[in-house]
Amino acid sequence: MRKKAIVTGASRGIGRGIIRELAAAGYDIAFSYRTREDEAKEAAEEIRNMGSFAWYAKADMAQAGEGEKFFDQAVRELGGLDLLVNNAGVTVFQSILDLEMEETQKMLNLDLLNYLVLSSKAARYMKAHEVKGCIINITSSRAERAYPGDCVYGGIKAAVNRASQSMALDLAPYGIRVNCVAPGAICIRTPEEIKAEGRTELEGFWESLGERIPMGRNGTPKDIGRAVVFLASENAAYITGEVLRVDGGLILPGMPEKVENDKNAWGGEK
Template sequence: MGKGVLVTGGSRGIGSGIARCMAQDGYDVAFTYRGARQEAQALCRELEGYGVRAFYRQASLEKVEDCRKTVTWAVAELGRLDAAVCNAGVTLTYPFQDFPLEEMQTLMDLNLRGYLLTAQAAARAMISAGAPGAIVMITSVRATRAFPEDAVYGGIKAALCRAAEGMALDLARYGIRVNTVAPGYIQTRDTPEVQAFSEGFGARIPLGRAGRPEDIGQAVRFLCSSQAAYITGATLRVDGGLILPGMPEVPFGPAWGNPDYPPDREILDYRFPGE
């Protein structure tokens, strides 16, 4: 029986990049989707092409019972759970003074409680099996760098980083490592609008391009591997250097190292359409 991993929100975007990288590393993959059933089916076939088993399940992880049922399902399908990746979430940003209560509740239920309950259920499954394991939670550079209209979303991501540190302490005795991966701007769609934005924006990132889902997948694969056996309670930032110089987020904003866009130009606005 091969290694098994659960990836929540795995049917598209960053989640699909994680699922691919884990399958390439020989993991059987169980992943969830919310509404993109056809994409889930296609990804399942793709993963099986790597010679591993793949399973998918519809889940609404803002619901308490769905978090627990998802882990139970994954263990039953995979036969073992060596790694769990909490990725399913939404991006919602508003000026703090205008943030709708219902949207705030969605972020709290899915991006915070959903992560914690899924990780808790995964940890319990690993402890019950008497086996070591790895838990990775996908956060964001927004956890460490403040952005406009980002008090709630970024605050929740910061809370997850802090929670992971405490989880790492509690679970170390069982050989379970807990880490987070903090993506920067990752292009998750290929529409002409997003592609054009990503090319312009990517040129302003120190490494010269937008991130790809597989960039996050490679980071997760490393943290779940024996190469990271002595790493726990850490955050691995994967952003091409995005937040090092400041905020080169927009085509008309500052671009460090680009003489055509000196850093004294005004930052007018920012949006991450591919996020």
């Protein structure tokens, strides 16, 4: 029997990478999007062309009740549930000196409260139907390493990591596993897309950043999708309450103090 997954925020970027890898692993998928229906339709067609069932719906999960409504319909469309991936979120960086309550509340609603609400609904469904399923929360390496301007975003991601540990304890007796995937620097746009969007401030940014990461490149949505597939698989059947950081070693040493012209940031030849 094919397994069934709900993934929030999957019309592009990391979410789309996740549903691609899940489809390749044999999952049927229901996913949400917030603004770009054209991208959601394209993502669904891609999944269907891979031989998987795909259903999608628009949902602004920062609004009370939207996530629950989407979840209930998604379970009906799938006819069951084996995996929930909480991915939908917003990233806003602001100094504590410039804290704006509207943006702060939006991040709390979307990046924390919605994760908790959907995790609760998924857990109750799995328990009631005796499904030994999985919940995977997408967090961030910023939950472990502080940067200027990320007191709210990084703090929320740290809260999700910690909350997931307690969820894992609550749900272990029912065979339900809860883990997190923490991306580092994940490039979700090609240089061509950056140029087409007129994001001149990003031109060359990702290439420069990639050279300073120990593995010598930025992460990709596919990297995160593969991590999700692993944690949801029988290969990870004895793993729960863990955070799998997928960052190419980004936060291990911090950024190097000195870079020689003929070498990359970690001493190897360019």
